Amino acid sequence: MKKLINDPNACAAELLEGLVEAYDGQCVKVGKASIVKTDIPEGKVALLVGGGSGHEPIYHGLVGTNLADGAACGDIFAAPSPDIVLEATQAVNKGNGVLYLYGNYAGDVMNFDIGAELAEEEGIKVRTVLIWDDVCSAPPTEKEKRRGIAGLVPIVKLAGAASQEAKSLDALEATVIKARDNTRSVGVSMSPGSIPASGKPTFEIAEDKIGLGMGIHGERGVGEIPMTTADELVPKMLDLLFADDLEFEAGCEVVLLVNSLGSTTMMELLICLRAAKRVLNGRGIKVHDTIIGPLVTCQEMSGISFSLTKLDDELRTLWDMPCESVCYTKL
């Protein structure tokens, strides 16, 4: 894979500088590796996201209008260090507390927790909601072992909207937990991405196989199945969502995200969306809004994921609020 980069060990730092440029003045870099909005109002309950780099446009591309207030950014596929988390927390804090919202990976949990302790020593109130939307990474009775994958995009979108008018950190936390608990994702991978510093693929998979339920770094899921068509694969994937503990009953309303892991094309996403809509229509599930594109990626990995967020009246109102960022914009 020919990558257009400079020093392979400087990718995370340089992409962050580029990301700040992409915001045309709406965001600045803070401390070692955080990106923060320039116009957070005094007294706002702040929303902080973060995680490893290399998955662009997430996580730090989710900072923006009616989205996150800031992001703590790690090196490629590595959690941000506690001091980066602290710097980001200090920068987004406007006196009413900071909600941390990020994917459930051991390194991130450890470092954000230490960052939270350091922030609390300075009198900044912190709460954490972990994103664990990937149904293939653990059974529903062990959600705290599940990974965060593409469902983080609708969850952060809802959290960002809620944070605009949240009266308190408690209130924001409750809404964000509901958004998280109403979201499920399932992914597949056909081929790996490669690590910029080594040029090596993050995993291996046979030419004629698909990794069903594979994580965004190639973590094991349900197992490998033979390569197949979109129309055969998509119902299998959605069945894994419907077999989980959250009921998607006939008549319910959802946001549907069809995500590319990297080099899977928009052509393929659209063909898979066509197949998915047939399944959802057959079950009487109403799609309120569809998001489609490469939003949660792992370098040039190929694969797709589906995420469903079930809406109630509160979440639908939050969903319909416009938002803007490098990762996701909605009118």
Next chain:
Amino acid sequence: MKKLINDPNACAAELLEGLVEAYDGQCVKVGKASIVKTDIPEGKVALLVGGGSGHEPIYHGLVGTNLADGAACGDIFAAPSPDIVLEATQAVNKGNGVLYLYGNYAGDVMNFDIGAELAEEEGIKVRTVLIWDDVCSAPPTEKEKRRGIAGLVPIVKLAGAASQEAKSLDALEATVIKARDNTRSVGVSMSPGSIPASGKPTFEIAEDKIGLGMGIHGERGVGEIPMTTADELVPKMLDLLFADDLEFEAGCEVVLLVNSLGSTTMMELLICLRAAKRVLNGRGIKVHDTIIGPLVTCQEMSGISFSLTKLDDELRTLWDMPCESVCYTKL
């Protein structure tokens, strides 16, 4: 390349069905292969785009709010047939004429021209503006030989905004010609995409080479250069823009688009944006807005392009109008 498709010969038809689904009711399929907005006001001067499929999210993903009213869609890498152009024209026509706006490729020009003749026989007034932003495909004295590449995104964005309030087809045409004449693009490619029906790459290029000025299907440009870093390549690319006949003087304002041809990652785009902003800052060119992402693609091709659109007061006002589509959304 493992592609998640069904019948390789049905990709264009199936992705169009998926695209209609992605619009959640805002667009419908019309005739054989057109996508058209459902809420075009009576009397509106209509804007029709189009071209071959396989480059998603363009061209048909540019239909939307304050963007194009419809698109005539061809098969993979093939122009829409004249009857498809006619069906799309009939569907978007609201009595005040239709502006065709598409990339300058021989097949598209032939079929859109025949479609225009058929439409005019029915009393529908048609004008055509060809997009020829690629500076590497012919010298500035022979613009009519230049290809349309990623610059079509800012041009269609401006045209869509202008069409909302255009008093006549003449007036719209004049503004769109200005947007086109103020836009220049340059691209490179590192590796080819593949054709779904054959599985074959669209061109070949050595492992250690970059095609400078290559077209989005692998058409020859300035030549091949050794693979290099982002910081060395980007100034070379921008120099090709600045050597062209449109002056980007110190103090001028531009929209900057950094586009991925497919599998080039957002990480790389951001690192290249960082390098580009240094060059633009050095020349005193002010970036009014930055767009970044895989918007004009050729399957899993790797490569990037830069487009610059120079703004005057009229174009800046049009740029600042919000828009929404599968391809590009702006708050």
